Amino acid sequence: MQAYTIKNKIAIISILACCLYSFFIGLCFYFDTVQEKKNTMEVARNRALTVYKKDLAFRSWAAEHGGVYIFQNDTNSPHAHLKTTPEREFLTPSGKKLILVNPASILQQVSENFNKLNRKNDQLPSLKIFNRNTATDGWEKKATAQLSAGSQEVFQTALSRNNPVLRLIKPIRLRKNCLRCHGPDGYKEGDTKSIVSITVPLQPFLEKERENIKFLFLLHFSFWIVGVAFILAAFFWGRRRIVERIHSREALLKSENDFRSIFNNSPMAMVIMDNNGEMLSFNHRFSILFGFGKNDIRSMTEWWEKLFPEQEYRNKVKKWWSESVVSSRNDEKTVETSAWTTTRKNGDTLTIEFSLVPLTDMSVITLNDISTQKQAKEALQINEERFKDAQKLAHVGHWEFDLRTKELICSEEIFNIFEMKPEQFKNSFRPFLKRVHPEDRKNVFKAYSNLEPAKAPREISHRLLLSNGRIKFIQAIFRTKHDDTGTPVCIRGTVQDITARKEEETLRIRLQTAIEHTAESIVITDKNGTIQYVNPRFEKITGYSRKEAIGKNPRVLRSGRHNREFYRDMWKTLFEGKVWKGHFINRKKDNSLYEEEATISPIFNSDGNITAFVAVKRDVTEQLRLEKQLRQTQKMEAIGTLAGGIAHDFNNILAAILGYAEMAREDCPPDSTIADDLDKVLTAGHRARDLVQQILAFSRQTDTERILFSPEAIVKEAIKILRPSIPTTIDIHQDIEPDIGSIHADPTQFNQILMNLCTNAYHVMEKDGGILTISLKRMTLEAKGPYHGFEIKSGQFIQLTVQDTGPGIPRELKEKIFEPYFTTKNIGQGTGMGLAIVHGIVKSLEGLIEVESPSEGGAAFHIYLPVFQEKAVSENPVTSRSFAGHEKILLVDDEEMLVNMGKDMLERLGYSVTVKQDGRQALEAFRKHPDQFDIVITDQTMPGMTGLNLSREILAIRPDIPVILCSGYSSIISEDKANAIGIRKYIMKPITQQTITRLIREILDNR
CATH class of the missing domain: 3.30.565.10 (Histidine kinase-like ATPase, C-terminal domain)
Known part of the structure; x- marks a missing residue:
């Protein structure tokens, strides 16, 4: 295993050597090429300077020795600068005219011939243009500006007729001898009279340059081939011969160097410690990160104290460190990263992610500053929490449906709105569509199925039928996203619970309908009394339309029936925040008066300030009239x-x-x-x-x-x-x-x-x-x-x-x-x-x-x-004696005088009259002898028993007995009522003798 590792290291070194050698050869070739290009340009520049020096030498000679006389022809004429020069022109003895030629003109003509012969272009553009041949072009103007700024010369490569050229410009300054011609024009010694613009074709130089570069390439390529072959040969030879004996130390040293290079140049802070827990080194990034130098931390004790100044926190980190180091060495695995808060030299705190890599005789600790990441993560968490809270407060949830994978992603608030548990969610629309009210499912499915591009998001409101039978109202807003080919890829949208808004809207509509149709007029004004709203009842009562009333003050209704004190007390009560109740006599639009009972209440905002007034008024004009x-x-x-x-x-x-x-x-x-x-x-x-x-x-x-x-x-x-x-x-x-x-x-x-x-x-x-x-x-x-x-x-x-x-x-x-x-x-x-x-x-x-x-x-x-055709009834002019009789009459009246008068009146006509002054006595007498009486005449209003009640009792005993009921006035009896109970006649007092006797006779004769 170790030999295999060494071979690999040698191979890596060889490859790196080849790469470095290749890089070196390439760099040498690059520098030689650059130098060759510089040499080419320098040669071209020197060629242009040679022309310039030639021109300058000619001008110097011409200035010292004067001009040249030539014969005048079409191409030569007296120069304007020589108009003050004596002997500018004269005639030869043969009569031919000789003119003095300006050295610059001579030089210009010589240059033109020279350019034709040498394939280069130089000209003498003048700072004061006398003809088109010496006018400066655009580049020469810019170069002239640089010369004016202090430059001694300006040169640049360019294309002329698609051929590369070198352009050079240098100034020509006037000497003392030049003032003989140019002094009259205001020039002084040292002034720039003109510039020399020289154009040198680069094609010959570039061809030579390419040949040289080609040679350099072949030379360097040969060196590269030889070098690479040598490296490869050394690699194979070294790997076979001295890997185990000679290159082991070099490979180790190289490895250490590579490691140290990586260690020192690593973008992450790194610390090396031995197996005893002592710090060996830390890299430059560590110093930059924490601000500590090599002399600030010389041991692990200082490491712990300075990075973790708080004792309790330091012990906590040490415990994790000890357990992690032991575990990593036993398992030969990298310690899982852990984030801790550390302290910099200036006292600032950093959140550092620690990672430990165990090696054979040491351990490498990497420290990654994740403060920004942590802050971003915390900010992201805060934003997510805010977003969740905002969704909960607004009852808005967001969702995304991938049309390719059919995967649905929902926010937490979606589950709250649909009242579903996450385990019921199967990354599908089906559980949510089941919650849609059956009557709305068709429209909802149709809306979500429309995947055509739209300028604005689509919107649909529908109902949810929850498991407990409750109904919710939601509003969905969504948009379909398409890829570059126009294919729909996903649908994103939001769902908001608008049940409360719907209920409030329903309540508002009911309230508005009630206000619009109430029998009372309602007026709403701002705090200054300007009318903001009136209901239709107000329009009907006052005659003012809503458009006419809004923006006006209710004083347009004043009738003048109330004094200022009345209105002052009203406004005082209202601005004290109290309800005012009172009675108005107001004037309509047609100037007619009407009366109303009003209740005016102030409206307060959340700060307790009055923002408006609402008046509920009832028209009581008709009520007062009825009262x-x-x-x-x-x-x-x-x-x-x-x-x-x-x-x-x-x-x-x-x-x-x-x-x-x-x-x-x-x-x-x-x-x-x-x-x-x-x-x-x-x-x-x-x-x-x-x-x-x-x-x-x-x-x-x-x-x-x-x-x-x-x-x-x-x-x-x-x-x-x-x-x-x-x-x-x-x-x-x-x-x-x-x-x-x-x-x-x-x-x-x-x-x-x-x-x-x-x-x-x-x-x-x-x-x-x-x-x-x-x-x-x-x-x-x-x-x-x-x-x-x-x-x-x-x-x-x-x-x-x-x-x-x-x-x-x-x-x-x-x-x-x-x-x-x-x-x-x-x-x-x-x-x-x-x-x-x-x-x-x-x-x-x-x-x-x-x-x-x-x-x-x-x-x-x-x-x-x-006119009614029958004649009115009139009393017949007959005497009362025509109605005499012999029948027996029961006469009842509580007035003694009337009873006696009636008795005398009837007895004079032959009637037998029994009188009673009390109804009860009369009833008793009739009960005893009902058949002794032929007719009963009774008064209505009597104490004890009225005539009506007496008549009922008598008729109950003997229904065929005729009864005449008399009354001076009664509000409870009429002729119809009397006839209804069997009374033959109801007559009003006073009754004349003729009237009563005729009535008695008519009743008795018609029995």
């Missing part, structure tokens, strides 16, 4: 209840007055004064009765009841009621035709029509006064088509006209006056429902309304109601 109407209705109900109570008592009083007056009138002689007075009492009583009936009709809340009546009496009575309530500045004129006919309507509604029209009329004249005209006529109308919602047939109509002399109705408002809630009155003076109610009543009666308002002022409302 006002409800209060009005409640007030009217209270008035009606009060009127009913008053009417009940008043009717009882009237009943007594009318009853006793009627009986007194029957007892008086017809033509007596007392009879006349009693007639007036009866007339006044009847008027009082009608007045009470109107009050009850006005306050009644039951359904309307249409009857046949003549409207003259209602109109006249209404005028009597209106007169005290109308200012004296308004005169009332009436024009009522007699016997105009009857209408079929509810008298209360007719009265309501008249009162509403009259109320509107005197309101418009209340300030300045005027005339209120009320007329009632009968006329014939033709059929009229649709007119403001009315349509009538031809026939007889009663015309009720209410006319005023007020300012009139503007033309643009005529179409609106019958709209509900439309009013031109001030707040508190009307609800806007009066004419709307009139319109509804007239239309239900198949009537017509016409409005006249001339431009000069005033307004007239004409109400047309159809």
